[in-house]
Amino acid sequence: MEIYIHSRAGDGLKLVDVEPSMTVGELIAREGEAGAEAWLEDADAPVGTMATLSEAGIEHRSHVH
Numbered sequence: 001m002e003i004y005i006h007s008r009a010g011d012g013l014k015l016v017d018v019e020p021s022m023t024v025g026e027l028i029a030r031e032g033e034a035g036a037e038a039w040l041e042d043a044d045a046p047v048g049t050m051a052t053l054s055e056a057g058i059e060h061r062s063h064v065h
Contacts, residue, residue, distance in 0.1 A: 001060040003053070005031050024056055025049035027064070039065040 005014050016031060024038050024047045032038070037046035040056070041063050047056045058064060 001053075003058060003061065004063045006063060006065040007032075018053060020054040020058075021052050023049065024051050024053065024058075027053065041065065 001020055002015050002017055005016055006012070007014070018027060028036050028038055028049065038049075038056075039046050040058065047058075047064075
């Protein structure tokens with residue numbers, strides 16, 4: 001599936017291809033910077049790093065901050 005990654009690192013918005021079985025922690029390690037957290041749009045707290053993307057509610061074309 002494809003998801004949008006929003007970053008403060010200057011690259012802004014990018015579309016990446018991921019597997020729903022990937023964990024949020026794996027996504028951060030691959031696409032984020034040290035100490036980064038993953039947030040869904042309109043969320044009140046970051047997504048747990050042990051959850052898979054599917055378990056976290058991240059779907060095709062979701063936006064992750």
